[in-house]
Amino acid sequence: MIHATLKELTRALAVRELSSRELVSAYLDRIAAVNPTLNAFISVAERESALAAADAADAARAAGQAGLFTGIPLAHKDLFVTRQLPTTCGSKMLANFVSPYDATVVERCQAAGFINLGKTNMDEFAMGSTNESSYFGAVKNPWDVQAVPGGSSGGSAAAVAARMVPVATGTDTGGSIRQPAAFCGITGIKPTYGRVSRYGMVAYASSLDQGGPMAQTAEDCALLLNVMAGFDGRDSTSLDVAAEDFCRDLQQPLTGLKVGLPKEFFAAGLDGDVARVMDETVQQLKQLGCDIVEITLPKTELAIPAYYVIAPAEASSNLSRYDGVRYGHRAAEYRDLNDMYERTRAEGFGAEVKRRILVGTYVLSHGYYDAYYLQAQKIRRLIADDFQAAFAQCDVILGPVAPTPAWNLGEKADDPVQMYLADIYTLSVNLAGLPAMSVPAGLSVQQRPIGVQLIGNYQQEARLLNVAHQFQQVTDWHQRRPAI
Ligand code: GLN
Numbered sequence: 001m002i003h004a005t006l007k008e009l010t011r012a013l014a015v016r017e018l019s020s021r022e023l024v025s026a027y028l029d030r031i032a033a034v035n036p037t038l039n040a041f042i043s044v045a046e047r048e049s050a051l052a053a054a055d056a057a058d059a060a061r062a063a064g065q066a067g068l069f070t071g072i073p074l075a076h077k078d079l080f081v082t083r084q085l086p087t088t089c090g091s092k093m094l095a096n097f098v099s100p101y102d103a104t105v106v107e108r109c110q111a112a113g114f115i116n117l118g119k120t121n122m123d124e125f126a127m128g129s130t131n132e133s134s135y136f137g138a139v140k141n142p143w144d145v146q147a148v149p150g151g152s153s154g155g156s157a158a159a160v161a162a163r164m165v166p167v168a169t170g171t172d173t174g175g176s177i178r179q180p181a182a183f184c185g186i187t188g189i190k191p192t193y194g195r196v197s198r199y200g201m202v203a204y205a206s207s208l209d210q211g212g213p214m215a216q217t218a219e220d221c222a223l224l225l226n227v228m229a230g231f232d233g234r235d236s237t238s239l240d241v242a243a244e245d246f247c248r249d250l251q252q253p254l255t256g257l258k259v260g261l262p263k264e265f266f267a268a269g270l271d272g273d274v275a276r277v278m279d280e281t282v283q284q285l286k287q288l289g290c291d292i293v294e295i296t297l298p299k300t301e302l303a304i305p306a307y308y309v310i311a312p313a314e315a316s317s318n319l320s321r322y323d324g325v326r327y328g329h330r331a332a333e334y335r336d337l338n339d340m341y342e343r344t345r346a347e348g349f350g351a352e353v354k355r356r357i358l359v360g361t362y363v364l365s366h367g368y369y370d371a372y373y374l375q376a377q378k379i380r381r382l383i384a385d386d387f388q389a390a391f392a393q394c395d396v397i398l399g400p401v402a403p404t405p406a407w408n409l410g411e412k413a414d415d416p417v418q419m420y421l422a423d424i425y426t427l428s429v430n431l432a433g434l435p436a437m438s439v440p441a442g443l444s445v446q447q448r449p450i451g452v453q454l455i456g457n458y459q460q461e462a463r464l465l466n467v468a469h470q471f472q473q474v475t476d477w478h479q480r481r482p483a484i
Contacts, residue, residue: 020071070113103200120155150180175426182451218468260394277442316360
């Protein structure tokens with residue numbers, strides 16, 4: 001039962017093959033069994049309250065009042081604020097923080113009938129690519145506990161891969177849905193900027209942050225995105241467009257679809273296993289009727305410097321609110337107000353967060369703003385323009401998610417620049433605000449999952465999900481699962 005997709009669970013519940021109580025208790029048992037090894041959850045719902053919610057769901061179903069998802073478990077990345085459970089953002093700063101309100105995404109999932117089984121582990125304030133920066137300890141990759149699960153949504157990715165929940169929410173500022181999905185062999189989509197409300201999503205870099213679903217299949221991502229997405233007046237950058245059904249195009253044939261391969265994505269530095277999986281995926285898409293066209297994204301290599309100026313700049317501003325006064329950690333001893341601020345922030349933030357606050361404050365400071373921040377903003381525009389030129393030649397873009405499969409825990413932990421370089425294929429998408437997804441497409445010789453990335457033009461999520469779904473009809477990579 002725990003291996004079922006979200007789609008299969010909706011059917012099993014509808015025909016009463018399963019009750020929500022059975023489902024919730026099976027997933028809670030699974031969490032209890034594997035979370036001590038994987039550390040995917042920072043907090044888990046109390047059994048009694050989760051079962052009470054399941055009973056209420058079963059009663060609603062018996063009364064004919066159930067929706068599609070009534071009584072189905074899920075988990076939220078621990079930066080969506082929740083009233084029921086603490087929201088830590090992977091930081092000591094918020095280790096004991098309980099929100100007085102629910103994030104829009106949390107509200108929407110609850111209103112759709114989902115039962116929240118817990119909050120998933122993540123890099124501190126979503127800064128990282130491995131989950132190693134979490135104050136609550138690293139997450140282990142379910143495929144190989146020596147390997148990183150990816151990050152920053154590594155807890156959500158591991159939780160879905162290890163079948164601790166059927167689906168989970170994540171957020172992606174520079175790859176944090178796509179890269180952990182790729183490393184853990186699951187499917188994830190980062191929607192167009194503005195699709196999913198940021199209200200109640202702890203801010204990292206507000207112009208880049210975007211929530212999205214993580215699941216076994218593209219179809220499940222579409223189902224959950226239907227729930228997560230939608231205009232929200234409480235988020236000033238929310239896209240005010242009519243609601244759409246992201247499942248609507250899943251069955252479309254791909255005949256004649258133009259798939260662009262950016263030549264810069266296949267340059268030196270791409271691991272042999274990833275290159276092989278890319279080739280196999282191209283062949284598969286050709287068999288599905290796609291036309292492959294070579295395109296160019298000339299500013300690709302500028303994405304890393306531009307992102308690692310803009311994201312820290314926004315982070316340094318966003319994280320100034322953690323001052324020990326309003327909420328979160330406060331130093332126990334201090335001499336005066338300034339000393340309280342300093343000690344609170346020195347104690348509350350980890351090394352990576354401090355590094356980014358320093359970089360961000362520097363690039364925004366008088367005299368350096370023009371040299372760094374303004375230049376980065378100009379590059380950001382050029383990167384977005386590159387994509388528009390590319391989409392004049394193709395419908396979707398195909399590339400790797402990351403240059404390599406998951407590396408070992410500790411391998412890059414002491415070398416931030418090496419870690420940043422691995423973000424090369426995902427960052428430009430956030431700088432441009434485009435939708436993109438990660439789809440399982442192979443395994444490395446070490447048996448670690450490899451994902452491929454599909455990038456679409458603005459609001460083309462349904463198209464991406466269509467391509468991924470058709471690919472999943474003729475491949476079984478998304479059905480492979482770790483031995484744990
Ligand atoms: N790895 C990138 C970073 O560290 C992206 C993280 C994210 O998308 N939240 O900033």
